[in-house]
Amino acid sequence: MPYSASKTAAAALAGLSALSLAACATPYGPTNYGTYEQGQLARTEPGTVVGSRPVTFNEGNLQGGTAAGAILGGAGGVALGGDTEGRILGGAVGAVAGALIGREVQRAAYTGQGIAYTVELDNGQLVTVAQGGSQPIPVGARVFVEMGANARVYPQTGGAGYRY
Numbered sequence: 001m002p003y004s005a006s007k008t009a010a011a012a013l014a015g016l017s018a019l020s021l022a023a024c025a026t027p028y029g030p031t032n033y034g035t036y037e038q039g040q041l042a043r044t045e046p047g048t049v050v051g052s053r054p055v056t057f058n059e060g061n062l063q064g065g066t067a068a069g070a071i072l073g074g075a076g077g078v079a080l081g082g083d084t085e086g087r088i089l090g091g092a093v094g095a096v097a098g099a100l101i102g103r104e105v106q107r108a109a110y111t112g113q114g115i116a117y118t119v120e121l122d123n124g125q126l127v128t129v130a131q132g133g134s135q136p137i138p139v140g141a142r143v144f145v146e147m148g149a150n151a152r153v154y155p156q157t158g159g160a161g162y163r164y
Helices: 002-024 063-080 084-110
Strands: 043-057 112-121 126-132 142-147 151-155
Touching: 043 126, 063 084, 112 142, 126 151
Parallel strands: none
Antiparallel strands: 043 112, 043 142, 112 126, 142 151
16 A cells, blocks of 8 residues: 555656646746846836847757756656665656656747847837737837846836737
8 A cells, every 4th residue: 555655646746747847937928027036127218119020939958847857757766666676767767757758848838939029219229129929019119128137028008918
């Protein structure tokens, strides 16, 4: 019975691990902020959208998901192994499987579609900001460009849940 309970615990750990890795990913857009941005000052400039184009965000560096998956998979594999050899084999197989799953979870979470906006600031400077979102801001719209830990573009009217 204890061995069955450890298998159940390991399966639950594996499921929670996948959910934890997926939760690490945050879609990037005008209304998404990381906890590290709390209380941080961001300069905001007014401007006008002069152009936009669709963009694809790629996953970039996948080491975090791979490492987290390997650690969690290895721990789950060790819990499934019975004797010493089983635990070693379970840990190795779990680490490899976890690394592959963690990498794919991170890849899926950080790949997506967005829009790159070119904005002419009121001071005459041109800036381009790529961000997630499926509701484009039309060319000619007055916007604010927020420049802090991440740059964002959002309409001067309509707020965060803007509608046209």
